[in-house]
Amino acid sequence: MSFLYQASTTALIIILPLAAGYLLRDVKAGALGTSSQKDVEDAKKQLEALKKSEEHLKVREAALDAKEKSLERRESELAESEKKMKALDAREAEPGKHEAAHEKEKSLLERENNLQERESSTLAIAPESKDEKDAAVEKEDEADGKEEVPKGDSEKEKRIRMIKEELEKVVKQVEEEELAGEEMEKEAVEALEKAALVVAFRKKYYDVMKDELIYFPSVSKTIVSYALMEEAEKYYYEEEDEFPMDYSVALRSVVTMNMSEDDDDVDEEYMAKLALDVEI
Numbered sequence: 001m002s003f004l005y006q007a008s009t010t011a012l013i014i015i016l017p018l019a020a021g022y023l024l025r026d027v028k029a030g031a032l033g034t035s036s037q038k039d040v041e042d043a044k045k046q047l048e049a050l051k052k053s054e055e056h057l058k059v060r061e062a063a064l065d066a067k068e069k070s071l072e073r074r075e076s077e078l079a080e081s082e083k084k085m086k087a088l089d090a091r092e093a094e095p096g097k098h099e100a101a102h103e104k105e106k107s108l109l110e111r112e113n114n115l116q117e118r119e120s121s122t123l124a125i126a127p128e129s130k131d132e133k134d135a136a137v138e139k140e141d142e143a144d145g146k147e148e149v150p151k152g153d154s155e156k157e158k159r160i161r162m163i164k165e166e167l168e169k170v171v172k173q174v175e176e177e178e179l180a181g182e183e184m185e186k187e188a189v190e191a192l193e194k195a196a197l198v199v200a201f202r203k204k205y206y207d208v209m210k211d212e213l214i215y216f217p218s219v220s221k222t223i224v225s226y227a228l229m230e231e232a233e234k235y236y237y238e239e240e241d242e243f244p245m246d247y248s249v250a251l252r253s254v255v256t257m258n259m260s261e262d263d264d265d266v267d268e269e270y271m272a273k274l275a276l277d278v279e280i
Contacts, residue, residue, distance in 0.1 A: 200228070201215040
């Protein structure tokens with residue numbers, strides 16, 4: 001009995017430290033596993049944060065590229081404006097020629113106003129029938145060598161038609177070339193139409209050399225000067241909503257390219273001195 005007791009005690013003394021050692025090793029291994037798993041999760045979170053930062057940087061880089069292109073176009077436009085101003089200064093340096101053209105333009109404008117006053121007074125005294133009016137208009141057009149004005153197409157209607165035709169052409173070109181065939185937002189197009197009726201073709205100037213009336217500024221010119229987009233912002237959704245910047249950039253890109261190809265030499269600053277207001 002004593003021998004068995006001693007043997008059992010000896011076995012316990014040997015086994016207990018071993019069991020404790022194995023248990024301690026398992027506990028440490030579990031702690032290390034938990035720590036490794038936490039490190040992996042932290043690394044994944046850091047990787048996701050880096051990806052988001054990279055995407056944000058790409059977006060900012062694209063915006064900066066667009067702004068840089070816009071500044072380059074602006075510099076080109078300023079250089080072209082400076083070129084036109086030099087040409088204007090050179091023309092104004094010839095006082096005799098400039099004054100003669102000015103007097104001729106002034107005389108023609110006075111003649112046009114006198115004809116309108118005489119026509120108004122004649123209609124007030126003896127109203128004509130519709131057929132007689134049409135015949136008189138045709139006779140006057142033949143005498144002046146001018147193109148016949150469509151019946152019922154007043155100056156106001158003509159202005160609205162010119163605005164719609166030019167704006168539709170520009171919007172279509174923007175959709176095809178800048179938006180990859182995607183249509184512009186309906187609300188944005190409606191805002192542009194309302195704004196164009198406010199800022200475009202507000203003046204008219206009689207060109208002596210070409211014997212024609214020139215209406216200005218065009219829709220394209222108001223896009224280049226940002227006047228159209230600034231006015232459109234008033235009609236775009238609510239008062240605090242801004243007109244989309246990507247639309248503004250696309251519109252100016254298309255119009256600037258068109259104007260550089262057309263080589264437009266119209267001097268609107270000079271014409272504005274002699275221009276008359278258009279009926280709105």
